[in-house]
Amino acid sequence: MSNSQRISVMVVDDHPLMRVGIGAIINARKDMTVVAQAETGEEAVKLYRQHKPDITLMDLRLPGAIGGVEAIAAIRATDPHARFIVVTTYDGDEDIHRALEAGAQGYIIKGMPYQTLIDALLKVHVGGRFLPPPVARALASRVPDSELSAREKEVLLLMAGGNSNKDIANLLGITEATVKSHVSTILQRLDVEDRTQAVVTALQRGLVHL
Secondary structure (H helix, E strand, O other): OOHHHOEEEEEEOOOHHHHHHHHHHHHOOOOEEEEEEEOOHHHHHHHHHHHOOOEEEEOOOOOOOOOHHHHHHHHHHHOOOOOEEEEEOOOOHHHHHHHHHHOOOEEEEOOOOHHHHHHHHHHHHOOOOEOOHHHHHHHHOOOOOOOOOHHHHHHHHHHHOOOOHHHHHHHHOOOHHHHHHHHHHHHHHHOOOOHHHHHHHHHHHOOOOO
16 A cells, blocks of 8 residues: 555654554555654744645644644644544543533544544544444533633632632732632532532543643
């Protein structure tokens, strides 16, 4: 099979061993080939323009200003037909939701059998969507109307950092009463009783990352 007939793949991950490992799995097949590897979101956007891979494997947590979700959105803004499979350690429903909203067609968790990666590449290449059962279950568990505003996410992240309402007010330049209002909304949207539960739930779901 000639290179032009193979599924061309770009691997985006900040860990060299992960890139090499995934590359070895793909290049061992006669119907696929790795055409580019990127370490950051910025590099991924640049290399996508150069190589135009059939599918990009994208980690969500990347160094630099552009994370995986932002890189997917940036590439799809210039090429709406770009195809992505997220390969990450994040299994929270909010992470999955954000990635699919940005334009990913597949989502697999690092540690799944390598055949899962091959199955995902084959399915996405023909225009399908690939969500293994654990990912589909996590996405199905997502509570409607549990979206947080940008400000509420800022407050939640500072809560996760152990800051008091007064600390958060000072850090964000808002009143303590406004912070209390945000905290109340966060508890309600996450369907929890207190700040500790809110932080635990937010970390599990991928609403915030420490």
